Amino acid sequence: MIRKATGWLAVALAALLSAACHPDRDVRPADEEVPGTVVPGNFPAPVYTPPIATTPASFALGRQLFYDARLSRDGSVSCGSCHQQFAAFAHAGHTLSHGIDGRLGTRNAPALQNLRWGRSFMWDGGVSNLEIIPLAPINNPLEMDETLENVLRKLNADAGYRQRFAAVYGEGPINAQQFLRALAQFTAALTSANSRYDHYARGEAGGTLTTDELRGLALVRQRCSGCHATDLFTDETYRNNGLNRTFAADSGRVHITGRPAERGLFKVPSLRNVALTAPYMHDGRFQTLAEVLAHYDHGVQDSPTLDAQLRQPGGRLGIPLTAQEQADIQAFLLTLTDHDFINDKRLAERQ
Numbered sequence: 001m002i003r004k005a006t007g008w009l010a011v012a013l014a015a016l017l018s019a020a021c022h023p024d025r026d027v028r029p030a031d032e033e034v035p036g037t038v039v040p041g042n043f044p045a046p047v048y049t050p051p052i053a054t055t056p057a058s059f060a061l062g063r064q065l066f067y068d069a070r071l072s073r074d075g076s077v078s079c080g081s082c083h084q085q086f087a088a089f090a091h092a093g094h095t096l097s098h099g100i101d102g103r104l105g106t107r108n109a110p111a112l113q114n115l116r117w118g119r120s121f122m123w124d125g126g127v128s129n130l131e132i133i134p135l136a137p138i139n140n141p142l143e144m145d146e147t148l149e150n151v152l153r154k155l156n157a158d159a160g161y162r163q164r165f166a167a168v169y170g171e172g173p174i175n176a177q178q179f180l181r182a183l184a185q186f187t188a189a190l191t192s193a194n195s196r197y198d199h200y201a202r203g204e205a206g207g208t209l210t211t212d213e214l215r216g217l218a219l220v221r222q223r224c225s226g227c228h229a230t231d232l233f234t235d236e237t238y239r240n241n242g243l244n245r246t247f248a249a250d251s252g253r254v255h256i257t258g259r260p261a262e263r264g265l266f267k268v269p270s271l272r273n274v275a276l277t278a279p280y281m282h283d284g285r286f287q288t289l290a291e292v293l294a295h296y297d298h299g300v301q302d303s304p305t306l307d308a309q310l311r312q313p314g315g316r317l318g319i320p321l322t323a324q325e326q327a328d329i330q331a332f333l334l335t336l337t338d339h340d341f342i343n344d345k346r347l348a349e350r351q
Contacts (some may be wrong), residue, residue, distance in 0.1 A: 020027065034059045035346050036116070036191030042201040042231040045192060046116035048130045055184050058168045059346075062186025065179070067349040070154050071134070072144035074100050079137065079183075080349055082109040086342050088273035089113060089190060095284030099143040106142065108284035110269060111277045113192040113341070119236050123266045123282040124253045131184045146157050148176055155179065190347065193338040201231055211333060215325075216332025220271075223319050224329075226309045233271035233336070239307040240264040240318060242300030243281060250283065264305050272336050289333060291328040294306075 033056040052058075065071065067226070069078040082097040083089040089112035091097045096108045107123050121127040127136055130163065137143040138151060155161045155174045165174045167180065186283075197217075199207030209217065214247060229235040238253045240263075247264035254263040266282045280286040286295065300310050300318035310318055 005224070013192075021270055033346075034189060035344060040191070040193035040198065040202075040231075042198060043114075044117065044230055044232070047119050048116045048184075048188060050181070050185060050188060052181070054189065057164070058182060058185040059189060060222035061164050061168055062182045062184065062189075063347070063349075064164070065183050066186050071138055071146060071151055072100050073146040073150070076100050077144055078135070082137075082143075083112050085344075085347055086276070087111070088192065088276045088338070088342060090277040092276070093278070095279050097143070099140070099147050100264050103145075104139070105144045107282050108279060109265075111273060112187060113190050113272060114232055114270065115190060117232055117236070124256050125238060125267060126140050130188060131180045134180060134183050143268065149177075152176065176238060190340040190341075192338040195272070195336045195338040197335040198231070198338070200335070210331070212328050212331045213335055214332075216328035216330070217335075219321075219325055219329050220332055223321070223336045224271075227268045227307075228271050234268045235332050236268065238262065238265040238267050240303060240305045241266075241296075242302070242306055243283075243285070245301045245303050247303070250281070261305060264303055271333060273338055273341070275334050276342065289330050290326070293321060293329060297326065 034054050037054060041080040062204045065079075067078050067303065069075050069081070071078060077098075077100055082091045082094075084092055086092065091109040095108060096104045096106065099105060115121070115130050115133075118130065119128075121130065121133050122136060127133050135148060136150060138146050152174060155165070161174065165178055165182070166172070196207060196209070199205065200209050201207070227235055227237070227239060227241075240247075240252075244264065251263050253265040254260065274280075274289065278287055278289075280289075280292050286292050296310075296319045298318060300306070302317055306317070312320065313316070
């Protein structure tokens with residue numbers, strides 16, 4: 001994973017970054033051919049809105065790039081290799097993902113969903129803008145092991161790509177800003193907001209929750225919403241949830257900020273589609289939701305930066321949960337599966 005951009009790259013992308021994030025812009029009207037362009041009624045305002053309108057052509061170009069393995073050095077790994085639609089764009093069943101030459105990464109591949117609401121990205125927040133996320137896997141020697149310069153060379157050598165980029169951005173060589181923005185036109189569209197819970201929250205047909213699911217919802221709101229907040233089910237913060245005592249193998253956010261108080265802090269993931277995104281945690285250590293809930297009940301390990309919400313009166317660590325409460329929470333979490341999202345053919349590699 002990239003920790004910081006090189007000096008030349010930071011300069012080259014300065015204009016892109018200054019224009020890319022406009023929290024105060026109005027949301028554009030829906031376009032049936034482009035998914036994810038309207039803010040769901042139960043969501044807060046997005047952080048990112050594209051500085052140029054997303055069109056069917058720009059969305060399709062971004063999708064083609066997302067699934068193109070030529071973004072990797074040896075042409076074997078695409079973004080879609082580790083971010084699979086049926087798993088809410090996580091990597092199903094992989095504790096760590098395989099890059100080129102079978103190299104293993106160091107962290108679990110997170111789900112790609114509702115990225116327009118993100119303020120920073122990756123488990124440690126090492127990327128601060130949606131449009132530069134692709135630079136992390138492209139440059140990582142354990143993932144795509146490529147350079148932006150080489151990727152642009154490949155794209156400019158492809159007549160089909162030159163034609164498609166020209167149709168969106170005008171004539172001329174394909175440049176870094178165009179490439180990164182085109183990918184963002186696709187990834188920004190990965191909006192998951194049509195689960196059964198969403199229909200319940202918006203008072204729509206098909207939104208009935210059972211008694212145990214409602215109990216689980218109440219428990220999530222009472223015990224979990226300090227981190228898994230709003231209907232995005234994440235507050236976009238970084239926290240130490242008690243996985244280790246020293247975090248010697250992976251220090252988390254401190255690697256980015258250099259602040260000792262952030263040692264062992266990792267991004268709070270969304271609970272959306274959580275039934276599809278196993279294994280769990282930044283290192284993929286838990287295979288099931290039952291294991292995750294058991295961790296919070298009795299597996300939390302103490303360390304100086306442990307989140308205060310996991311310290312209970314009397315010195316107990318974690319979030320006390322009875323067997324029934326854990327079962328109810330699991331029942332509710334299943335209502336967050338968005339079947340429309342994982343089956344939307346517009347988001348698939350082949351139409």
